[in-house]
Structure formats: structure tokens, C-alpha cells
Amino acid sequence: MEPSVLLLHVFNGLVNGAFYALLSLGLAVIFGMLRVVNFMHGALYMLGAFGAYILLQEVGIGFGLALILAPLLVGMLGMLLERLLLRHLYALDPLYNLLLTFGLTLFLQDGMRLFFGIQGQPYGTPGWLRGAVDLGVVVYPTYRLFVIGFSLLVCVLVWYALERTRLGMVVRAATERPDLTRALGINVDRWITPVFGFGAALAALAGVLAAPMRNVSPLMGADLIITVFAVVVIGGLGSILGSVVAGFLVGVVTALGALFYPALANTLVFILMALVLLLRPAGLFGNPEAS
Amino acid sequence: MPLLLLFGGLLLALPHLVYPVLALDLLLWGLFAMALDLLLGYVGLLSFGHAAFWGTSAYTSALLAKAGLPFPLAVLGGVGVTTLLATAIGFLSIRRQGIYFAMVTLAFAQMVYYIANELRSLTGGENGVQGVPRTLWGLDLSNPLAFYYAALPLVALGFFLAWRTVRSPFGHVLIAVREEEARAQALGYPTTRFKFLDFLLSAGLSALAGGLYALNHGFVALEVVHWSTSGLVVMMAILGGIGTLWGGLLGAAVVLLLRDWLSAWTDAWGVATGIIFVLVVLGFRQGIWGSLIRMWQHRRQAIPKS
Numbered sequence: 063m064e065p066s067v068l069l070l071h072v073f074n075g076l077v078n079g080a081f082y083a084l085l086s087l088g089l090a091v092i093f094g095m096l097r098v099v100n101f102m103h104g105a106l107y108m109l110g111a112f113g114a115y116i117l118l119q120e121v122g123i124g125f126g127l128a129l130i131l132a133p134l135l136v137g138m139l140g141m142l143l144e145r146l147l148l149r150h151l152y153a154l155d156p157l158y159n160l161l162l163t164f165g166l167t168l169f170l171q172d173g174m175r176l177f178f179g180i181q182g183q184p185y186g187t188p189g190w191l192r193g194a195v196d197l198g199v200v201v202y203p204t205y206r207l208f209v210i211g212f213s214l215l216v217c218v219l220v221w222y223a224l225e226r227t228r229l230g231m232v233v234r235a236a237t238e239r240p241d242l243t244r245a246l247g248i249n250v251d252r253w254i255t256p257v258f259g260f261g262a263a264l265a266a267l268a269g270v271l272a273a274p275m276r277n278v279s280p281l282m283g284a285d286l287i288i289t290v291f292a293v294v295v296i297g298g299l300g301s302i303l304g305s306v307v308a309g310f311l312v313g314v315v316t317a318l319g320a321l322f323y324p325a326l327a328n329t330l331v332f333i334l335m336a337l338v339l340l341l342r343p344a345g346l347f348g349n350p351e352a353s
Numbered sequence: 354m355p356l357l358l359l360f361g362g363l364l365l366a367l368p369h370l371v372y373p374v375l376a377l378d379l380l381l382w383g384l385f386a387m388a389l390d391l392l393l394g395y396v397g398l399l400s401f402g403h404a405a406f407w408g409t410s411a412y413t414s415a416l417l418a419k420a421g422l423p424f425p426l427a428v429l430g431g432v433g434v435t436t437l438l439a440t441a442i443g444f445l446s447i448r449r450q451g452i453y454f455a456m457v458t459l460a461f462a463q464m465v466y467y468i469a470n471e472l473r474s475l476t477g478g479e480n481g482v483q484g485v486p487r488t489l490w491g492l493d494l495s496n497p498l499a500f501y502y503a504a505l506p507l508v509a510l511g512f513f514l515a516w517r518t519v520r521s522p523f524g525h526v527l528i529a530v531r532e533e534e535a536r537a538q539a540l541g542y543p544t545t546r547f548k549f550l551d552f553l554l555s556a557g558l559s560a561l562a563g564g565l566y567a568l569n570h571g572f573v574a575l576e577v578v579h580w581s582t583s584g585l586v587v588m589m590a591i592l593g594g595i596g597t598l599w600g601g602l603l604g605a606a607v608v609l610l611l612r613d614w615l616s617a618w619t620d621a622w623g624v625a626t627g628i629i630f631v632l633v634v635l636g637f638r639q640g641i642w643g644s645l646i647r648m649w650q651h652r653r654q655a656i657p658k659s
Contacts, residue, residue: 099452150635156452157399158634161591164584165630172623285463288580292460299453325471332464339445339457 066200071321072314077206077275079313080213081268085290086297086305087217088264091224093300094237095257097156098148101163103265104287105170109136110269111278112174115185125188125274132270133263140262141255148258167287174280182277191274209271216267217306224302233257237300292335298348308346364505373497375613377504377569379606381562384511386589386601388558391515393587394596395524396548397531398447401455401583402462405442406556407563408578409465410435412476414564415485415573424487424494424568425507431564432557438465439556447549459580466578482573497569504565511561518554519598527551588630594640603641 085103092100100106113132117123123131143166151158191205224230235243236250244250269283276282297308312331320327338345368376385407392398410431417427446457469476476482487494487503494500518524529537530544537544567573576582585608593604608629615625633640639647 099456147631147635154638157455158638160399160401160452160455161587162631162634165588165627165634167627168581168584168623168630169627172621172627176621176624284580288459288463291456292463295453295456295460299456328467328471329464332460332467335457335460336445339449343448 068318068321069200070202071317073200073202073206073210075314075317076210076310077313078317079310080210081272081286081309082290082293082313083217083306083309084213084264084268084271085286086293086309087220087302088261088268089290089294090297090300090302090305091220091264092258092261094302095233096144096148096152096159096254098159098163098258099156099291100261101160101287102143102166102170103261103290104283105167106136106140106262106265106283107269107272107286108174108280108283109139109170110266111185111273111276111282112178112269113266114270114273115183115278118185125191125270128273129267129270133266136266136269137259137263141259144255144258149254167284171280171284178280180280182279182282185273185278187274205274209275212271213268216264220264221302221306289331292331294345295335296331296338296345298345301345301347301349304345304347364509368498368501371610371613373501374569375609377497377501377508378566379609380505380508380602381566381569382586382589382605382609383602384508384515384562385559385586386593386605387512387515387598388555388562388601389586390590390593390595390598390601391518391551391555391558393590394598395519395527395531396551398548398552399451399455399587400458400552400555401580401587402442402458402460402465403556403559403586404578404580404582405458405462405465406435406439406559407566407582407586408469408573409438410560410563411567411573411577412469412482415482415567416475418485418487418568419482421488423489424503425489427568428507428561428564431567432560435560435563436553436557439553439560443549443552443556447545447552459583462578462583463580466575466580469578470575476573476575479575481575482567483571485568485571485573487568487571500569504569507561507565511558514554515558515598523547523550584630585626588626588633591638592629592633592640594643594646595638597640597642597646600640600642607641 085107089100089103092098110132113135114125114128117128117131118125147162147166148159151162187205191208194201194203195207224233232243232248233253236248236253240250272282293308293312294305296312297304297306312334315334316327316330319330326333364380367379370376371379385403389400389403392400410428412431413434414427414431417430418424422430442458442461446454446461449457470478487500489503492503494503526537526542526547529540529542530547534544563577567577589604589608590601591604592607593600593602611625611629612622615622619625637644
């Protein structure tokens, strides 16, 4: 096989991986702080894409500004839902939050379908990212390179904020031992809503990035979220580093796997998950004791 | 005993109260919800991937029936194939707990969904399997009412198996595992094996229901293996009341009758389902059956002992 073909698939895998990484990172942040497996994450991704679409169609706001505004709006919606609904279930089994967000997913998806229909809406590639870049070995679309680079940048920034700043220290401490953190005089509850909003915004950010590549449609996040769940199991639930590394890794491995056995394209991620469960049940970066 | 007679009478009269296809659907989804509750309510494991078992059996039974098998054998084939699948999925996921178990079962079910979509020559992909006959050694069961009564013994067998399991020593160990797994282990019970067997039983009963569901409608759509099907059955079980077994039947009846009624004047079924889901999880976690039992217990306590 030609190296350029191979490299092309590696890049395609990285693009998919960029979406997996952003989504599973948001899930990890939310799970870490709130112990909530946010089923709604795929729907928030879809809302991010629709946010960009509506901002362009109705308000005339372009891609660059939508990349900031849409996640901000979806993040606010996330905070609202957290305050109104999720909050009441923290004392109970985490399963109830999974179920609640499942119900919200059905509501959001079907609600958008009623307004926009099931058909996808087109969203053009922004002018400044059109065309392709010659990388020597391959020529690759500029926009897709931007997606890889931008999501990597976001992942690194989030990692830095969580691991190297005082804010991150508080969030991590509250994640590990909320009772002890409270005893040290830190108001843990104050952080819960913003952290949920931030996770939701990350999902929406992935959605805006997806808008010019994939059709904007109510069900665009429906099957993606399950794939991301598999990615999260592979990376180790709640692990920040694991979610990002597993995201890109799964993207590349499945793209290459599909190149050799196209029939496996959609199922390879679940086969990987089964393998990881057999060999390392806590996930690649998970803490075996914690699970 | 009078309760049993009342229940039996209701089963016999049901297809005359609502139209026969819906009547059998109520029982099948009810059995499906009861099967899910055998896991969720009795060992505390939330499977979010039970559509894989319901759907695999639906496809297998439909294909076997098309190959000319009488319907009970076709369904039995569906149960057999599904139990094999459940052995693999159960082996990989049973050691996981809580949300982790939910996510893993969900992911495996999605794998089954993609495979079903991929095997177009067998499953018809998005077109589904059409024109599934239902025969019983020369008997014509194309009349929905006739099929209801032909399928009833199988459904009743499923109910009986679930009920017997819960009342058996095996069922009591399951509850012990749910309440405190470490203690059950200390008492010498191989808890993982108990959970695994329960998983197989739950999948088998889901398969029995799923196979009959395919025959009841005469076709199988890809929807039977979609995750929304897994979610719907979870909602039925919770609405009925977790850990009550019979609640599942009640939950299924409420959801299906509501859908039947709503579909007459709106297509916003997803929005409605979502709202019900949220309301049930937020404020009605004991479910219908669970609340009734609780009310009854309160009344009994209120009566002073003489």
C-alpha cells in the first residue's frame, strides 16, 4: 500500500479522534466532578452544530464567532438543566442521572426533529479554511487539519487547567474526596454547576467543528454518543488523560482497521472495547482499584 | 388463588378489550420489562443493551419462520441463538458494576445494531425482514386474534419462569447479592456466577418476547436492535416499579396504551417519552406497582393489633 494512502487514513482517523477526544473529555470532566454519566452529551453536540447553523442563518454570524458563541449558549443551557433537574439526584445511585439524561436526550432530539425535520442541513466550510494544504506526502483539506489542531489545542489547555492551576487543583480535589475538600473550607457545591456547563460547552464545541463536515441533523449525536461511551471505557472512566489519548487512538486504529477490513468500520471500536475489558478491565488509563 | 384466576381471565379477555396485535404487544413488552427487572431489580444491574437480545431473537425467529418452521420452534431457535450471544456479552460485562455495566452493555448492543445493519442479505438492513409467516403444523394463524391465543401459552410460560425464579432459593441469593455482595460472597456464594446465570435468564426471556414480537407483526425493522428500544424497556420497568416483577407488565401497558392514544393526534412521541422519563426519574422512582405496595403496607401498619 502506498504510504500516502496510509497517511491519508491516519489523518482521517485523527479527525474522527478529535471528535471522540473532545466528547469523552467533556464526559470525563462531568463524571469526575458530579459522578454523572451524561447521556445527553450527544444531544449537546447536536445542539452545538445547530447553534452554529442557526447563528449563521438567522443572525448572520460566521464560523469563527460561532465557535465561541454556540458553546457558550449550550453551556448555559447545560447549567440550567443541572440546576433545575440533575441537582435533585446527586444523593441517589448514579444510575438515576444516566436515566434522567437519557430522557432529556429523547426530548432534545425529537424536539429538534419537530422543528427542523429529519433531513440534514448544509453548513458551508468557512472561507478562510477552504482548500487544501500540501504536506509533502499528502494533500489534505485545510479544514480537517484545523479540526485536528484546534481540538488538540483545547485538550491541552483543559489538561493544563486541571493539572497545573489552582482552579484545577480544587476541581480535582473535589472529584477525589468531596467531603475532605469541604472540610478544608472550600465550597465544592459552587463549582458543580460551572463544571457541568463547561463539559456541555466542550460537547457543543465538537458540534460546531462537525457542522461544516457532517450534515447538521437532529440525530447526528445519537449513535456517536454510544461510540464515545466505548472510547471512555477504553480510556478509563473519569480519566482526563485517558479520554484524550483513547479518543485519538481509537480514531486512528478504527480508520486503519476499516482500510483493511471495511466491514469492520463501525464495529471495530466495540471489538477494541471488548479486548480492553478482557485484558485491562479498568481501561488503559483507569485506576484498577477505583473501578 | 382468586388473584391467579383474575389474572388468567384478564389474559384471555385482553384481545377483546384492545385490538389483538396491541394486546399481545402489551404482554410481550411486559415480559421484556420483567426480564430486564430480573437484572435491575434483583441484582441491581442496569442493562442498557437489552435490545440486543430482543432484536437478535426477533431477526432469528423471523428468518426461521420464513424458512418454514412452525412458530414455536422458530421462537425457540431465536432464544437459542440469543442465549449464545448473551453468554459472550455477559461474560465480558458481568464483572462491571453500576454505570460501568450500563455503558458496556449499551456499547455491545450498538455493536449488534451495526452488525444487523451490515448483514443486509440476512436482515435487509434498513428495509428489515418482510412477510414473516406464522404457521403451526398446517394451522393458519394469520388472524391476529388466533395468533394471540396461540402465543399465549408461551408468554404465560415466560411469566411463570420469571415468577418462579424470583420465589426460588436462587432468587433469594440474587437479592442477597443486590443488598450486599461482599456479605453474600463471605457466606460462600459465588456471586459472579449467580449474576451471570441471572443475566442469561434475563436475556433468554427477552428473546422469547422478542421472537414472538417479530411474528406478531409479521416483519422486523432495524429499530428492534436500536438503543432507543433498550431505553424504552428500561422506562417501562421503572414506571412499573423496580424490583416488583409484575410492575413491568403494568409499566409496559401504560407506555404502550399512551403511545397508541398519543399517535392518533401527534407524532411527537419522542418528546412525550422524554418528558415521561424525566418525570418518572425525578419524582416517581418507586413506580406504579411499587407505590401501590407501599400504600398497602402503610394501611396494614395503620391497623392496630388487638
